[in-house]
Amino acid sequence: MSTSKALRQPVTLRMLSASFLTFWCLLAAFPIVWIAVMSVKAPLDAFASNPFDVILGPITKAQGRGLTVLDIAVLLIGLWLAVRVAMRVLPGLAARYSPPGFLALGWVVVILGYGIALFLLGFVVLPPVLGAINAALGLDPLIGLTTQHYHSVWVKNAFWKNFVNSAVVTTGVVTISLTVGTLAGYGLARSGSNLAFWLLIAALIFRALPHSVLVAGYLPIFINSAEILRPILGENAPTLYGQPLAVIAVLVSINQPFTIWMLRSFFQSIPAELDEAARVDGCTHFQAFRRVIMPVMWPGVITTGLFSFLLAYNDFLVTSLLLDQSDMTMVPAIAGYFNRETTMTDQVEAIAAAVSITAPLFLLVMIFQRQIVSGLTAGAVKG
Amino acid sequence: MKRKSLLVAAVLAALVSGPATAACSFRNEVPVRILSAAFEAWKSVTDAMAECGNVTASLDQEFRTKLSAAFAAKPALYQMAGVSNTTIPPLLNQNTIRPLNDLVEKHGQHLKPNQLIKVGDDIVAVAMMVNTQELAYRKDIFDELGLEVPGTYDELFEVAEKIRESDKVAYPLGGTTMSGWNLALEWINFYASLAGDSFVNPDGTPNFNNENGIRALELLKRTTEYMDPEYLMSDSTFVQQQMQHGKIAMANLWASRVGAMDNEAESTVVGKVHTAPSPIAAEGARPVAMLYWDGIVIPRNISDEAAEAAFRVAMEGLSTEMVQAHNDDAVWLIDGYQPGRLAEGAVATATADPGPVPYPMTIEMGLVHSAIGNQISGFFTGTKSAEAALMAAEEEYRTAAGEAGLLH
Amino acid sequence: MRFKTFACFVGPSLLLMVLFIAVPLVSVFIQSFHVTQPVIERIETERCTAGFLEQQCSTEIKNVPVLDERGSIVTTTRFVGLENYRAVVRPDSVQAAISSWNWPALMAIDFWKALRFTLSFTLITLPLVIGLGLTIALAVNNTTRSIRGPVIFVSLLPYIITPVIGALSIRWLFVGDGILTQAMEAWSGRQISMFAQGWTIELLMLFYRVWHVAPFAFVIFYAGLQTMNRDAIEAAMMDGASRFERLRYVIIPHLMPLIFFVSLIHLMDAYRVFEEVVGFRSQAHVISLQWLTYDLLQPDDAGNRAVSRASASAMLTMIGIVILLVPLLRKSWRDHKGVR
Secondary structure, X not given: OOOOHHHOOOHHHHHHHHHHHHHHHHHHHHHHHHHHHXXXXXXXXXXXXXXXXXXXXXXXXXXXXXEOHHHHHHHHHHHHHHHHHHHHHHHHHHHHHOOOOOHHHHHHHHHHHHHHHHHHHHHHHHHHHHHHHHHHHOOOOOEEOOOHHHHHHHHHOOHHHHHHHXXXXXXXXXXHHHHHHHHHXXXXXXXXXXXXXXHHHHHHHHHHOOHHHHHXXXXXXXXXXXXXXXXXXXXXXXXXXXXXXXXXXXXXXXXXXXXXXXXXXXXXXXXXXXXHHHHHOOOOHHHHHHHHHHHHOHHHHHHHXXXXXXXXXXXXXXXXXXXXXXXXXXXXXXXXXXXOOOXXXXXXXXXXXXXXXXXXXXXXXXXXXXXHHHXXXXXXXXX | OHHHHHHHHHXXXXXXXXXXXXXXXXXXXXXXXXXXXXXXHHHHHHHHHHOOOOEEEEEXXXXXXXXXXXXXXOOOOOOEEEEEOOOOHHHHHOOOEOOOHHHHHHHOOOOOHHHEEEEOOEEEEEEEEEEOXXXXXXXXXXXXXXXXXXXXXXXXXXXXXHHHHHOOOOEEEEOOOOOOHHHHHHHHHHHHHHHOOOOEOOOOOEOOOOHHHHXXXXXXXXXHOOOOOOHHHOOHHHHHHHHHOOOEEEEEEEHHXXXXXXXXXXXXXXXXXXXXXXXXXXOOOOEOOOEEEEEEEOEOOOOHHHHHHHHHXXXXXXXXXXXXXXXXXXXXXXXXXXXOXXXXXXXXXXXXXXXXXXXXXXXXXXXXXXXHHHHOHHHHHOOOOHHXXXXXXXXXXXXXXXXXXXXX | OOHHHHHHHHHHHHHHXXXXXXXXXXXXXXXXXXXXXXXXXXXXXXXXXXXXXXXXXXXXXXXXXXXXXXXXXXXEEEEOOOHHHHHHHOHHHHHHHHXXXXXXXXXXXXXXXHHHHHHHHHXXXXXXXXXXXXXXXXXXXXXXXXXXXXXXXXXXXXXXXXXXXXXXXXHHHHOOOOHHHHHHHHHHOOOOOOOOOHHHHHHHHHHHHHHHHHHHHHHHHHHHHHOOOHHHHHHHHHOOOOHHHHHHHHHHHHHHHHHHHHHHHHHHHHHXXXXXXXXXXXXXXOOOHHHHHHHHHOOOOOOOOOHHHHHHHHHHHHHHHHHHHHHHHHHHHHHXXXXX
């Protein structure tokens, strides 16, 4: 395209680069694809030592659960379409239909809607339709496949409760983290004082503190907080242990150093003349921030928000210790499956749960991929 | 079509599993929250309790970390907890367990005397099951090779050698030898087989760095020669899976884990595994096992009303109906339990003479367990001699006991 | 910006960090110089425990903590100076090991074993992560635009996947007769057990970390490449710079601030290595500093926790990371001065 002739590369280099990329993509995707395959097999197939048994699932097939040629074709086309839609159509939809100034809200609605639509289509509409067609055509299953583990995870073990808890914690962390972090990042970027520098360094050192030490320190205080706070708050003193809000506060704090570092370098890349001009017009710092900076800060904020999201969504140490079983988020709930004295069925269910956890992350990155890169390009990282 | 019927089943299940109180003899109005370790038997018991209504159970991985703080809070965060003789000492020490004498008198007349755990005159816990080790072995392989079930570890090594030569399985033996807690427990079992529960002297000084300790280490090391070379990461789930997949022929395993060998959905050796008492480490010794119990406790820092509700709910959970529905989940102490084929070995272990000693309910034992767990793996990876490993464990025990105020 | 405005902007963030990080940090610092222990008394009690057929009762002398009238355990706290640090670092054993040139004896001490692994883990993964991330970024930048989207998506997978699950999935591929172990066995014709010896486990841990973090480095470098000025490259070509020289003298210097940023983040994260030790169950062979702290804090069955030693070990971890970060921090300081 716009590549000038001089920059065109010799064939060997192109081949080398392409084969390296192929290798890397295989390496990156293989473990994840593999656990996805394991999650839809009967336990004996999933842990079979012959890889073909794992892929084809003879025992699963013998139990009468499987995919026919037609199913596989529909599945592949469906996946491809889903990815295309997510990457091409959704960002446009979100941008076009969200009310002005509420872009984030539009995104949330679009993503939720898309996820639900996919789920309905894949698990409710298609199976009976395909089942009928298969029966009519007399097709026999080719590959063993069962969704029973997903069924046990989501319905029998009420994994949706964990999903809701995860959603609450993650949303809370991302919102608060960004609100607090944007202000601090802006303040730090626009203040050249030594104090600002040392605050940043202190934040870095805070980030280095082992989390296990922090969390072990919180636990006894959180459990006894009702007793400790009673002299101050009276009878309504809350027990912080098991409160999603308390966990959100902890995760936000742990994540603050990274957030303010990223946002600070992003704000540094926005020319200071912009807000200085606004201040010449008589705006205070806060007004300048709201009128001039806020409209242009979204790429950096979205990128930083994604990192906060990953941290909150994937956290294990904090949530497993500070949350009660009934408020447990997904990751510790899964680790519970693995660590407790389990049967093999439990383990395959855990794998199914693990794949379920990964699915929203997939969706998110698919949709936000361009925003991540453009946010980073716009200068969220300048060191 | 299959998937459609699954969906229907799901809807039906959701309808049926609504607020069912059928199996509970009373309607519980007081909220009862339960914290317990997470394994199958607790799941069965807490499910049975939940039928009374207003019961929420946390089968929590971080149970040990949370339990003592949650009981010490005022009021306690839970109305009941499921503990074992390994996890009850911190509660006894901080005196946060409610004596159950009055409640047993009022609602627990049917309990058997060996279910009542006592300290002095106080009933502090009600046990529901015992756990111990038993030898699970592949009867088909033993019959084919004409092997006798080993009664001692010398015999076990001979048998293992023959199985290895026959090449019937990948490894003759499996064991819960994951470094840390599991490996230490195996060593403790061997030591207890040779020397009973004399891990520490009455004054708190260590007493395990001796001939018996070395012998226990060496025996344990010898068993690992017949195991998968990755034995240092083999926990009970791993051993269970190895046996279900027919990769090992014997394992001295938790009784609570052996039941899964007959689970048709995941085992390839259904009906082929039999059990025998855990072998003894030397002539005249005890079986290489210890006795554990699991049971319920009620915290002191709650109202009498809540305690009574919790106890009544507990009695509904520890009922004969529950045992009949989940007979093979554990070696129950509750009336109505019928040891199945896969629990015979455990019962034989528990009733052997001389029998296994109970795991000591003391502060010191926890320190011994972690010191051993941290230090002996060096002996297995070849970086330490047996003497050096035990010496290091003794040093660590002394440091930790000093910190805990036991030694000066 | 006036101090008051600055304080308003930074205040909320600072408050959170002080409350949830600085305060615990100070308390850990203080604890590391103290020992808190319960007052123990010895009493004789009869205890009955469950047997399968009958109860087993015994009368024994037990060490039991003394309780006060409110029912809590009476504890004493005393200042012990560097005693806790000594218990972690074990200077006399170290001296003995060093004077007799005995490396295994030094490695038999938990702290030094952990330090050895943590340092080598950090320093080995750093160049690998940067190198792999840069290579992927260059390769992706090299492909046609139409497949870039999917490739970036797949490349990001190892980074976004939940670490606990990522480590487990890699373990399944290798543990026992995992399919990759089998593949290697078929290829080499030998019996291979990846988890039977320390160095293979260490290799897998390194592999996992690089696999997990390289996408982060990649996406940042890739973003950096998008801002690359094409004129600079073309000018370099006019001067007859070879492909490698262009990389060395034009592209890398352009990306330098980003390499600095990735190194900073990676050094900190790798130094806190913890999930790998748990996920790969490597504690018999290798342990890390954070794992050591975690293990000391983890209550044993009887509820004992070595809080003082854990505090000392945590402080040592902190000191280690500050030392490691000094060169990078000095650069930040110079930049800061330069900006002003």
